[in-house]
Amino acid sequence: MIPIFEWLMSVIIITFIIYMIQIRLNLRRIEKLVAKLPGPPCIPFFGNLFFFINNTHEDFIYKVSEMLRKYGSEEPVRFWMGNRLIIAIFHPKDVEAVLCNQKIIDKSSLFHYFQARSAGAFSLSGEQWRKHRRLANKMFHKNLMAWYVTVFNEQGNELEKFLAKKSPAETFDISHPIMRCTLDTICRTATGVHMNLQGNGKLTFPDDLTISSEIIIERMYKPWLHYDTLFKLTSLGKEMFKCIKRIHKFTETVLSQRQQQLQNQNLKSQLNGSKKDDHEYNNKVDKLYIDNMFELAEVENLSAHEIVLSALDIIIGGADTSAISDSYALVFLGIYKDWQNIIHKELDEVFGGSDRDVSLQDIDQLVNLEMVIKELLRLYTAPHTVRLLHEDIKIDNYTFPAHAVVYISTYLAHRNPKYWSHPDSFHPEHFLPENVAARPKYSYLPFSYGPRSCPGSKYGMISMKIVLSRILRKFRIECDLKVEEMKYKPSLMLELVGGYPIRLIPRTKFYYN
Template identity: 25%
Template sequence: MISKIWLNILWCSGFLLAVVVGSVLVSLYRNRYIYRFAKTVNGFPFYPVIGNLHKIGKTSPQWKTRRRHFVKSFSPSILKSFVEFFYTNSTALVDALRKPDRPDLYIAFQNYSIDGFCEAIMGRNYNTQKKSEYSIVEDLDRLQEICRKRCVFEVFNLSVVIWGFIHEGLKTLGYLKAVSEFVNVILKDKRRDFKQSPVIADTTLKIADTLLNGDMKLTDKEIEDEITLFLSAASDTTGTTMAFIVTLLGMYEEVQEKMYEEVMTYVGDKAIGPEDLHNLKYTERVILESMRILPPIPTVGRHAKQDIHCGSKVIPKGVDIYINIIKLHRNEKFWPDPLRFNPDRFLPEEVAKRPKYCYIPFSAGPRNCIGKTYAIMSMKTSLANIVRNLKITSKYKSLEELNFHSFVTMRTITQLDCHFTARKKE
């Protein structure tokens, strides 16, 4: 009797092992071109998620319709109304950066981005910069780190079930649950506010109001997914970019001082408002040049829905295309001395000399970043507030000292060396 039980256990174990091994082999074969790409993309260990845990890059048939609704939520009038939230949250960020025990630079800027998003888009500030009870940024970072290390294999939709029995799989499900709980908290609060003060549909609704007013006919899960996407995109890319920018400012003191002079000339010590941002032209060039030399997303993917003719070459229909943004941004054909940090590359007369698509930090085409202007306005506000209050220094002398890895966003392997001291007011 005992021997039969053990034989059954062994048989079941062998069957499960065969399923797992088969899953891995089939997935590796199906995605062999992606793995070949991962080995060669400019030296960066890039690991796409393949499977049904998060179908990154999959095209939803509803995306065009939804985008048409969302693009109205990024109108100039709505974006201008967000600047006061960017400013108040940047003041909390400045206070955090002053402290000797400040958090990791990526975390600090992501928390700022989360707070700005929640207050501007959802109508409430959850003060993640000050409250330790919310770990949304850390949870999103841990998810990305796990996905960077591992691929999720999909065969007969068994990938998550199999992976869930693995230690990191269980941790990942826990992080996903934590992110979902945070999003549901802010959605619950927003629904309560929306019920008390309903918003009539028009062409100037914020994203949250657009999702909740009923016109889009989305399920609760679809609304949660959309908010999660906007939340993670707003925090991750903007937070990472800002961490890179302040580090570059610490490396290039002359650029930092020129930016400081501009801010003090056009803004001074008063609260920063939407009318000030237009005058901060050098500050914007600093942001654009930072995103050229250190794009937060180093690679973007597309799927060819038809044959594409590129000179003498043809990209056949059905092929997945990966565009190496960081290599494009450092191509000497378009960017002489590409590793030199020079914001004046983005003077209007210099921009006019280059092809439009040699610079795509926000991607390009119909699926470009819908929040581009939102991100630029948020960064201009916060960076202006930082530079006028704090002097930034860094031990780095050149970009070659920085080592990166990437999953979705590009990060340094170690924490960034960046220090902040209060400026002496004259």
């Protein structure tokens, strides 16, 4: 037995040594390729980990920004998280080279932490991503926008009714009712189901979504939370999975209602001897997103849970970012009264004081409102994203080696003083036509670009314009927050700590009078 044991140990040791030599040789090759790249000095094995120790997620964003400003005024910057090479970029030419490369579509493995909650085009890679992306593209086809506008108006009208009950003296967090509105909207447009969530005070989905997002992102930059078994034993892990369980339960309810609708339609068609679908969406859409998802699930033999994970990707994407952007817009218009007056005048000129629905033609006339929305997306959209390289790529005089992670700092790209006259301030004039024309396209990235750009960007912009225009036609906004005292927390976007407190004052004066 002893010789066999010794033989096994020898094999294990030799295999380990060969493995370590291969790692070292690969690292030496990588180090040689990135030797030209500027970056901070690092410690063997640990790299630059100590630079980020005891940081919050917000601190991490600022630390990387500080590093990029110091070492990469015009160049990419390299740093190491242990043996993992990170190449950080924010200059338009570098961002364009990465985002528009058809071979660079996979996100870092860290994004798989999102897949316990949702698994669709946002977090998947490879062929699975392509399948889900094709489904998402169908949902956001331009021919569907006219029907979506009808839904946006209906839900916006429900939101108006709820907000009209608020006392002008009451300060409240506007994100709560808006999130219920956008969640109702995406359930309707993606699944055809009327959830009637705006009057549901017991709905936990918005809070569960925020808490789970914060925990997932915190997990990304804390290596000791990367191991699933250990993470599930922590208080953060237990809290996250409780939130996810409720999120999944909500989504199961939505999908079961749609399945019941389809069964009722099939039964009615059989009774009438016709295959015609007389559902209310007939002649307006070919198929709803979730119906296409059901078909894919049948072909791919997906489980009910996998369908839930896929559907959630669209539900979260359609509800969360629009709600937070709307909330920011109302807070900032409550602070910057001059811009609120500009928006009120624009709305009065377009709608003449009426409370009629917003049309697609109206959308194009809300130029100043769009400038405000775009400026807040500049300041508070997702602060970064990442791409994983599967092969070497050449950018200018540098070679980015395979297996490196490219960190794209949206936060810094959107605050580069070379392209933004007021980089850290609320300044909607950044989006005057002459200013937009003077900037490189890839200096502004709220919806990204290239193969993994957001397919719902137009859907989101129209939704935000309709919701905000309906609220602002009826109310003046007051907000007591001071911009210089605002603090932010990580979620899918940079969100305000403490919520989005405003007061609504019914309007009595209109500019057209």
